[in-house]
Amino acid sequence: MSELSREHAFVLRETRPQALPFVPExxxxxxxxxxxxxQATEADLGRMGLPPPFWAFAWAGGQAxxxxxxxxxxxxxxxxxxDFASGSGIVAIAACLAGACKVVAADIDPYARxxxxxxxxxxxxxxxxxxxDYLDRGADDFDVVLAGDVFYERPMAARVEPFLRAAQNAGLAVLFGxxxxxxxxxxxxxPLATYDVPxxxxxxxxxxxxxxxWRFTWPGSTN
Structure with a gap:
């Protein structure tokens, strides 16, 4: 069984389809x-110290x-x-349903993909x-960059904020939850809007x- 099919099977085995009251679409x-x-993810890969399975939950920023x-x-x-740091893909899927002509969900975790x-x-x-890794590549091929719940950790925030501001500097629309x-x-x-998210x-x-x-009100530094 290939690595990709193992990851696919793992997702199917360890999760279940669920409705989202806040995003019923x-x-x-x-x-x-x-x-x-x-623990199951670590056992599946045979490695300890892996990042948490962010992809398996509907985080508030992504739902909003x-x-x-x-x-x-x-x-x-x-x-x-x-859709940067896409996790479960909730924002990417919403963008598709809202009529985007092309949607790329970026995540470095193969289980998330x-x-x-x-x-x-x-x-x-x-x-x-x-x-x-779009943090290295940049977002020049897009019109809109979206990010849900990415400012939870200092090292992550230190890389993501300049990336998002650089996208805005290049003329892209940038929104984050x-x-x-x-x-x-x-x-x-x-802030563009406020929601009470279950x-x-x-x-x-x-x-x-x-x-x-949220949106940025001025580009700021990208360094």
Whole structure:
């Protein structure tokens, strides 16, 4: 069995299709519990110390951004869209449903890419999942860059913010969803919308996360 088919089978085995009350237009294959899935992922690969299985949960930032796209379809209609750090693919799938002409879901985790393909097929849309690190490549091939819940960790935020600002400097539309993570930029940003998003207790310390969709108000440094 190939590595890709193993990942696909793992996603099918360890998750189940679930409706999202906040984004009822789509369904995702999600996990019910984080720790056991994390352990199962490590066992499947035979390695310890792997990153958490972010792809198996509907994070607040992604849900809010997906909701915003479906309510404001003109943002992505007929556009080339990059969903950065896509995780489950919720934002990428929403962009497809909102009329984007091309959607690329970028994630460096091969399990995430497998989950995105499964979820996209389940929702009847086509999403590309290349093995590309867009932090190094840039987003010049797109019209819109989206990111849901990416400011949760200092090293990640330190790389993602310049990447997103560089995309804006190049004339792209850039939107990101965030429920108040520790490393959300505090300057040069403005909220577009605010949502109260239901979330799983498997990944959060509460049942509802007040979450905003943000834009940059000035490009800032890309260094």
């Amino acid at each position: 789509l369904r995702l294959r999600l996990a019910d519990e984080a720790i056991s899935l994390w 951004l997906a909701r915003h796209l479906l309510d404001h379809r003109e943002i992505v209609r007929d556009k080339r869209v990059l 497998a989950a995105i393909r499964v979820n996209a097929a389940d929702n009847g849309v086509e999403v590309e999942t290349p093995e590309i 965030d429920p108040g993570r520790a490393y959300l930029p505090t300057m040069g940003v403005a 979330v799983s207790r498997a990944i959060e310390d509460r049942d509802i996360r007040t979450t905003r969709v």
